[in-house]
Amino acid sequence: MKKLYAALMTAFDESGNIDEQGTREMVRYNIDVNQIDGLYVGGSTGENFMLGTAEKKRVFEIAIDEAKGSNIDLIAQVGSPNLHEAKELAKYVTDLGYETISAVTPFYYNFNFEEIKHYYDEIVKDVDTKLVVYSIPALTGVSLSLDNFAKLFENEKIIGVKYTNADFYLLERLRDRFPDKLILSGFDEMLLPALALDVDGAIGSTFNINAQKAKAEISAFEAGDIDKARKLQHESNDLITDLLNNGIYATLKLVLQELGVNAGYTREPMAKATPEVKAGAKKIYEKYFK
Ligand SMILES: CC(=O)N[C@H](C=O)[C@@H](O)[C@H](O)[C@H](O)CO
């Protein structure tokens, strides 16, 4: 069966410091209740790009420690436009016991492809972990072409891509050209079309609260019941639309709190949840989870 990964959130306290206990609770909830296949640690959903190096390390430690004894897959996102930091984190998580790392395309400076390829080759050079490219053009502004992927994949340690992109033509071309690479779909609202193009699994923020439905959709798809899979995607997309309209990360945390998980707050500069956002989250909880 195709794998479902939740993009782990980081809990913060009211002053914006990492709430370790709350973060542990989210790992537990994913393992015990969601019965998730894996966690993507240190991604967008983890508010990773607002963390310092020591904080990133702490989150990696917490996740692997709390997941000890379960047999879920853990992927550590170590990418950063600070290549020294990315390399340091790659080594750090490898020593902690992560088997797979991931790195976002380097962003902000409009790096050319040679620079991007060098970045990936450097990150994997001194570690024996394998890497999944994290491609999310809407947030990074970096789009990779089919030929770009081919060049990155020449490095055998680069085993696949977390594909958070609505370009399904490129996705089909990638699947066709690289049958042995791992392709993990990143847009939860497009899980069904991604399954149709034979991705190996999906990683997403909304699976922190919606894993059951997503797994049922994958099962229906695999059983050939496309009508049922489409109906489940439709139900999930009603939820995802409401989450996006209410502010996705803050709302996911508020819904988790309603579910009994101390998910904490988001970190500034992300806005604190206003009374309206809190009321909206409560409505979402009541509509979909009660
Ligand atoms: C930027 C971001 O959070 N992307 C996530 C994964 O790639 C998704 O899970 C989205 O949050 C989700 O699909 C809603 O658009």
Ligand SMILES: CC(=O)C(=O)O
């Ligand atoms: C899956 C995703 O959103 C992440 O990077 O957290």
